[in-house]
Amino acid sequence: MIQATSITKVYGIGTIEIRALNGIDFNVKQGEFVAIQGPSGCGKSTLLNVLSCIDKPTSGTISIDSIDIAHLSDKALAKIRRDKIGFIFQSYNLIPTLNALENVMLPMMFAGKDNNKTSERAATLLEMVEMQERMKHKPSELSGGEQQRVAIARALSNDPLLIVGDEPTGNLDSKTGAAVMKILTELNREGRTVVVVTHDPAVAGTAHRVLQMKDGQFINNQSEQEEQT
Amino acid sequence: MRILNKIRLAYRNLKEHKLRSFLTLLSIAVGIAAIVSLIIIGQSMVQAVGERFEGTVDIIRVLPGHVIPGRDFVSYGSFTEEDGEAVKEIAGVADVSSWMIEIAEAGYEGRFAPVELMGGDPADIGRFLGGAVQLKEGRLIREGATREAIVSASTLKHLNRWLEAELKVGDTLTINGVDLTIVGIMAYDLAALDVSHRVLLPKETAREITQSDNVMLMLVRIDDLARVDEIEDQIEELLDERHGVTGLTTATSVEGLLGRVETVFLIIQAFVIGIAFIALIVGGIGIVNIMLISVIERTREIGIMKAIGATSEDVLYLFLVEAATISLIGGLLGVLAGVAISAVVSTFISGFIIADMPLIIGPDVLVGGLIIALVTGIISGLYPARRAAKMRPIEALRHE
Ligand SMILES: Nc1ncnc2c1ncn2[C@@H]1O[C@H](COP(=O)(O)OP(=O)(O)OP(=O)(O)O)[C@@H](O)[C@H]1O
Ligand SMILES: [Mg+2]
Numbered sequence: 001m002i003q004a005t006s007i008t009k010v011y012g013i014g015t016i017e018i019r020a021l022n023g024i025d026f027n028v029k030q031g032e033f034v035a036i037q038g039p040s041g042c043g044k045s046t047l048l049n050v051l052s053c054i055d056k057p058t059s060g061t062i063s064i065d066s067i068d069i070a071h072l073s074d075k076a077l078a079k080i081r082r083d084k085i086g087f088i089f090q091s092y093n094l095i096p097t098l099n100a101l102e103n104v105m106l107p108m109m110f111a112g113k114d115n116n117k118t119s120e121r122a123a124t125l126l127e128m129v130e131m132q133e134r135m136k137h138k139p140s141e142l143s144g145g146e147q148q149r150v151a152i153a154r155a156l157s158n159d160p161l162l163i164v165g166d167e168p169t170g171n172l173d174s175k176t177g178a179a180v181m182k183i184l185t186e187l188n189r190e191g192r193t194v195v196v197v198t199h200d201p202a203v204a205g206t207a208h209r210v211l212q213m214k215d216g217q218f219i220n221n222q223s224e225q226e227e228q229t
Numbered sequence: 230m231r232i233l234n235k236i237r238l239a240y241r242n243l244k245e246h247k248l249r250s251f252l253t254l255l256s257i258a259v260g261i262a263a264i265v266s267l268i269i270i271g272q273s274m275v276q277a278v279g280e281r282f283e284g285t286v287d288i289i290r291v292l293p294g295h296v297i298p299g300r301d302f303v304s305y306g307s308f309t310e311e312d313g314e315a316v317k318e319i320a321g322v323a324d325v326s327s328w329m330i331e332i333a334e335a336g337y338e339g340r341f342a343p344v345e346l347m348g349g350d351p352a353d354i355g356r357f358l359g360g361a362v363q364l365k366e367g368r369l370i371r372e373g374a375t376r377e378a379i380v381s382a383s384t385l386k387h388l389n390r391w392l393e394a395e396l397k398v399g400d401t402l403t404i405n406g407v408d409l410t411i412v413g414i415m416a417y418d419l420a421a422l423d424v425s426h427r428v429l430l431p432k433e434t435a436r437e438i439t440q441s442d443n444v445m446l447m448l449v450r451i452d453d454l455a456r457v458d459e460i461e462d463q464i465e466e467l468l469d470e471r472h473g474v475t476g477l478t479t480a481t482s483v484e485g486l487l488g489r490v491e492t493v494f495l496i497i498q499a500f501v502i503g504i505a506f507i508a509l510i511v512g513g514i515g516i517v518n519i520m521l522i523s524v525i526e527r528t529r530e531i532g533i534m535k536a537i538g539a540t541s542e543d544v545l546y547l548f549l550v551e552a553a554t555i556s557l558i559g560g561l562l563g564v565l566a567g568v569a570i571s572a573v574v575s576t577f578i579s580g581f582i583i584a585d586m587p588l589i590i591g592p593d594v595l596v597g598g599l600i601i602a603l604v605t606g607i608i609s610g611l612y613p614a615r616r617a618a619k620m621r622p623i624e625a626l627r628h629e
Contacts, residue, residue: 054536055623075540082538093533093626097241109234110539154537 001162001193002028002051007060009046009216020046021057022216028195030161033188033206036197038213044197047213048166051195052085053077065161082110086155090167092147094139100126100150101135107157118157125153129183145176152183163187165196178202230543232550239551242523253519254559256512257602261563263505265598266570269590271498273575277586278490285483287323287454288357289461291316291447291468292479305477307443312471316449319467321460323452326353329435330445335388335428336403342391344384344404347427347446348435354379357448367398367413370431378402378430379413404428405438449480457482509601512559513609516552520613524548531617532625541618548614549607556606557599564598 009021020043028034036044049055051062053069062069065084069077081087094103104122126132129149139147148168155163165184169177177200185206188194196203204210212219243250294304313325329348334341351370354362362369362379370377380388389396401408409430436442451460461480468478524531531544539547571588579586 049623052536054626075542078535078538078540078543081536087536089536093529093536095530095533097245098238102237102241106534107537109230109238110534110537110543112230115231115233158538 001030001032002026002062002064002195004051004062005060007047007050007057007062009043009050009055010058019216021050021060023060024217026051026218028193030193031188031191033185033194033208034196035203035207035210036195036213037199037210042213043216044213045166046216048087048164048195048197052087052164053081054087082107083158084160084162086152086158086160086163088148088151088155088163088165088168090170092139092144092151092171094147094150094154096139099136099138100131100142100153103139103150104153104157107154111158122153122157125156126150128156129153145172145179148172148176148180149183152180156187161193163192163194165194165198167197167199169198169200174200181206230546235547235550236554238547239554242527242551243554246523249519250555253512253515254555254562256515257509257556257559257605258563258566260505260509260512260605261560261598261602262566262570263508264502264601265564265567265594266574267498267501267505268594268597269567269571269588270574270578271494272591272594273571273586273589274578275491275494276589279487282483282487285358286487287451287457287484289449289451289457289464289480289482291449291464293445293468293472293477294479295477296479296481304445305472305474307445308447308468309444310442312468313444313447315467315471316447316464319460319463321451321453321456322449322464324356324450326350326357326448326450327432327444328353328446328448329432329439329441329443330427331435331439331441331443333404333438335392337388337392337394337396337400340392340394342388344388345427346404346435346438347429348432349429351377351431353448354429357450363416365414365416367411369413370429371412374412375431375434375437376407376409377412378404378409378428378434379415380411380428381415384427385411385414402428407434407438409434454484457484509605512556513605516555516606516609517612519555520548520552520610521616523551524613524617527617528620528625528628531620532622532628535620535622536626544620545614545618548617549610552606552610552614553603554606556602556609559606560599560602563602564595567598568595 004024004026007021007024007026008019011018011020024047026047036047038044046055050057051064053064064080067080069080072080095106098106101119101122104125105118108118108121123132123135126135129152131146131149131153134142134146139150142150152168163184168184169180172180181200181203184194184196292302292304293306293308294302296302308327310327313327316322317325326349329346331346331348333344333346335344351372351374354369365382367379370379385396388394388402396402396411398411398414401410403409449464451457453460461482464480465478469475472478534544568590571590575586575588
């Protein structure tokens with residue numbers, strides 16, 4: 001699903017260079033559940049952003065679903081984000097002016113899908129995350145856990161193969177966080193590839209692999225990782 | 230993305246900032262209202278004036294004297310019937326109708342009012358005065374009748390005020406001792422001929438009343454409109470010569486008058502529409518301003534949309550549709566206000582300038598108003614929308 005080789009991401013502020021990613025290799029098989037952990041500032045978010053085509057690496061090659069994304073135009077990258085990847089943010093990032101249903105419909109709207117079907121699908125997805133009662137509510141009227149469930153439904157709207165979460169439970173209490181993780185686990189059982197950054201120790205039990213990051217690199221690549229590279 | 234969804238999202242954003250959106254669309258509405266009302270009124274006036282002149286474009290009006298435009302008329306005497314015969318000989322002249330114009334005193338039940346009599350061949354009323362004579366009530370003077378007269382609605386009003394009467398069709402007025410029955414009332418004054426507050430009556434009767442046969446007005450029908458200026462000059466020269474004067478006879482055509490009226494309208498319209506366009510430009514700048522603020526405020530939102538798969542084009546069109554929606558609503562309000570303003574202004578015009586002016590509200594004006602508003606909105610939205618579209622998703626997402 002993901003093949004990333006020698007990824008670097010260098011931020012230059014004035015004369016100081018920050019290597020947020022330092023020649024990282026990262027492979028994820030179809031259907032895998034990978035958790036990434038590490039201290040603050042070690043480059044976890046940077047890695048996810050680069051993998052999700054939200055940001056571009058300074059060097060290295062990445063292919064998503066066998067598509068080499070290095071030479072793709074901005075428009076093509078947007079389409080990959082739209083159709084192949086469902087991104088879940090730590091801070092939910094719902095559009096404040098739209099209600100839950102419309103937020104879930106949004107990626108389908110960008111895909112130009114038929115209106116009746118999109119609202120039907122959005123409703124089904126909201127039902128799946130147990131938000132069917134709150135479809136007409138704006139994000140400001142929802143709790144953090146509820147917003148995150150809407151955000152998960154939104155990430156699923158174009159039926160992506162890859163779900164990426166950057167500390168999706170980071171802003172939630174442990175009980176709500178556990179519920180969100182349970183949804184992600186179920187999505188993985190359905191066959192979707194899941195990559196999450198999380199500090200939640202319980203995730204170690206559910207994920208196929210837990211990778212530890214430090215200073216823009218993995219420190220304890222697990223056996224599966226080694227097998228692939 | 231489908232256009233309906235873009236409109237839906239744009240509408241959500243506008244609703245979020247109701248006052249701001251309203252103020253912006255107001256400036257567009259003001260500009261559009263000004264343009265729409267001016268065009269409606271201008272078209273209605275030109276049309277109304279044109280109608281009054283209908284059937285008289287090929288008529289040259291000849292006066293025995295010098296006209297100081299808008300102010301005075303200094304006569305050197307009067308024409309004779311022979312003058313009319315001479316004018317008829319000029320090439321291009323089809324027919325000549327001579328009219329007496331005299332001051333007289335109209336009496337009714339012991340009260341008196343000054344009137345100007347306009348005496349001519351009853352058959353010439355229809356033939357030479359054309360669309361200027363639109364009967365509101367009654368009928369024209371019968372051929373051969375001698376005791377009949379017609380007046381305009383405003384002349385009748387003037388008479389009734391002086392005579393403290395309520396004269397109507399069928400009533401009898403005494404002019405210098407001769408009883409005349411009012412057989413018809415014209416809707417309009419003979420504006421085309423610069424004639425107002427006059428009583429139209431057969432020439433014979435006018436002669437009888439005034440004991441004179443001075444022809445004070447000649448109406449000349451020509452059969453070659455292209456040569457109207459040339460024929461005017463020839464008439465003036467001929468009559469100057471016959472009366473031993475130079476440059477005093479005045480011949481004017483309705484065609485020329487109509488042209489002047491239209492020119493004046495065009496100048497006024499161009500001037501006020503210029504102001505309206507300035508209002509539109511101000512409105513457009515308002516949209517640019519509001520949209521730029523909106524783009525900056527929504528940077529994070531733009532980042533989110535891009536992160537979940539919006540292309541730059543999606544974002545561009547989203548903001549363009551938003552600008553277009555504001556301006557279209559503004560345009561709609563402007564068109565409605567413009568129609569309302571024209572309706573109000575036309576009642577004033579109908580009361581004071583052109584009697585019973587019908588409003589002409591063509592679909593072209595309404596649609597045109599909306600299109601101008603829309604174009605203003607889209608042009609103004611272009612720069613802010615491009616700025617939004619060009620944002621990089623990762624940077625926009627980081628924006629707080
Ligand atoms: N736009 C940027 N400009 C400069 N430096 C940046 C930028 N974004 C990230 N960095 C730096 O890159 C490094 C990695 O950042 P990143 O956000 O990936 O960390 P993280 O592992 O997600 O941390 P956290 O757990 O706190 O979210 C940090 O040192 C950070 O300061
Ligand atoms: Mg992070």
